[in-house]
Amino acid sequence: SQTIHQWPATLVQPVGSPLSLECTVEGTSNPNLYWYRQAAGRGLQLLFYSVGIGQISSEVPQNLSASRPQDRQFILSSKKLLLSDSGFYLCAWSARGSSSYNEQFFGPGTRLTVL
Amino acid sequence: GIQVEQSPPDLILQEGANSTLRCNFSDSVNNLQWFHQNPWGQLINLFYIPSGTKQNGRLSATTVATERYSLLYISSSQTTDSGVYFCAVHLSGTYKYIFGTGTRLKVLA
Numbered sequence: 001s002q003t004i005h006q007w008p009a010t011l012v013q014p015v016g017s018p019l020s021l022e023c024t025v026e027g028t029s030n031p032n033l034y035w036y037r038q039a040a041g042r043g044l045q046l047l048f049y050s051v052g053i054g055q056i057s058s059e060v061p062q063n064l065s066a067s068r069p070q071d072r073q074f075i076l077s078s079k080k081l082l083l084s085d086s087g088f089y090l091c092a093w094s095a096r097g098s099s100s101y102n103e104q105f106f107g108p109g110t111r112l113t114v115l
Numbered sequence: 116g117i118q119v120e121q122s123p124p125d126l127i128l129q130e131g132a133n134s135t136l137r138c139n140f141s142d143s144v145n146n147l148q149w150f151h152q153n154p155w156g157q158l159i160n161l162f163y164i165p166s167g168t169k170q171n172g173r174l175s176a177t178t179v180a181t182e183r184y185s186l187l188y189i190s191s192s193q194t195t196d197s198g199v200y201f202c203a204v205h206l207s208g209t210y211k212y213i214f215g216t217g218t219r220l221k222v223l224a
Contacts, residue, residue: 032210038156043201044214051210059211088156102146102205104212106158 002027006091006107013114019064019078021110023091026072031093033074034104035066038088050074051096086114117142119204119215127221128192136187136218138202145205147178148212149187152199161187161200192222 003026013019025031032051036044046059048066056066063082067075074091091107118141128134138147146165150158162169162176164185169176173192178185185202202215 034212036214043217044203046211046213049210057210090156090158103160103163104148104203104205105160106150109156111156 002093002105004091004093004105004107006089006110008110009108010111011113013081013112015083015114016080019076019081019085019112021076021089021091021112023074023076023107024072025093028072028093028095030071030096032096033068034092034094035074035076036090036092038090038109040087044090048076081114083114086112088112117144117204117206117213119202119213121200121202121215121218123218124216125219125221127223130192130194130222130224132192132222133188133190134192134220136189136200136220138185138187138215140183140185140202140204140215142183143207144180145207147180147185147205148203149176149185150201150203151196152201152217154198158201189220192220194222194224196220197222 005024034049035047037047038044049057050068064078089110092104094104120139122137148163149161152158164176164178166178166180173190175188200218203212205212
C-alpha cells in the first residue's frame with residue numbers, strides 16, 4: 001500500500017533563517033505531488049504541484065520554492081523565512097494517468113512557527 | 116476562478132444527532148472528495164465521489180455534478196466526528212485541486 005511521509009513534524013525557526021521540508025511517497029511510481037499551506041483556522045491553499053522529476057508549477061507568488069529531485073521526493077524550501085510563512089504545511093500525492101485515479105492522499109503535515 | 120463554498124461554517128451537535136453538510140462549486144469539475152481533518156491536523160479521506168451516492172457506515176455522500184453541489188450526511192454523530200470537514204474539487208483539464216472553506220463540527224457528549 002502507499003504511504004506518504006513528511007518531516008519534521010514540527011519546526012520553530014527564526015525570521016530570516018532558511019527552510020527545508022521534505023515529503024516522500026512509498027508504494028507508487030510517477031505520482032503527482034502537491035504542497036499545501038493551511039493558516040490557523042483556515043482552509044488549504046495550493047502552493048506547488050509537480051507531475052514529474054524536475055517539473056514544478058507554482059500557484060502563489062511567495063517566499064517559497066519547491067523541488068522534485070527524485071520521482072517520489074518533494075521538497076519545500078525558503079532562503080529567508082518571514083513571519084507570514086508560519087502555518088501547517090501538507091504534502092499530498094495522487095496517481096498519474098487516467099482521470100479515474102485522481103483521488104488525493106495527504107501526509108501528516110509539518111507545523112511551522114516563525115518567530 | 117472556481118469558487119468552492121461550504122455550509123454551514125460551524126455546527127454544534129449533541130451526540131446521536133444527524134447532520135447534512137453542503138459543498139457548492141461554481142464550475143464544472145472532474146471529481147470531488149470529502150475529507151475530515153482531525154484535531155491533530157491529519158486529513159482523512161472520506162469519499163471520492165464525482166457523481167452519485169456512496170455510503171460508508173454512518174457517513175454517506177451525494178454529488179449532483181450537473182447542479183454543482185455535494186452533500187455529506189453524518190448520522191448518529193459521535194464525539195470522534197468532531198473536527199473540520201472539507202470538500203475539494205479537481206478542476207477539469209488541470210492537475211489542480213481547490214478546497215472548500217470547511218465546516219467546523221463539534222459533537223457534544
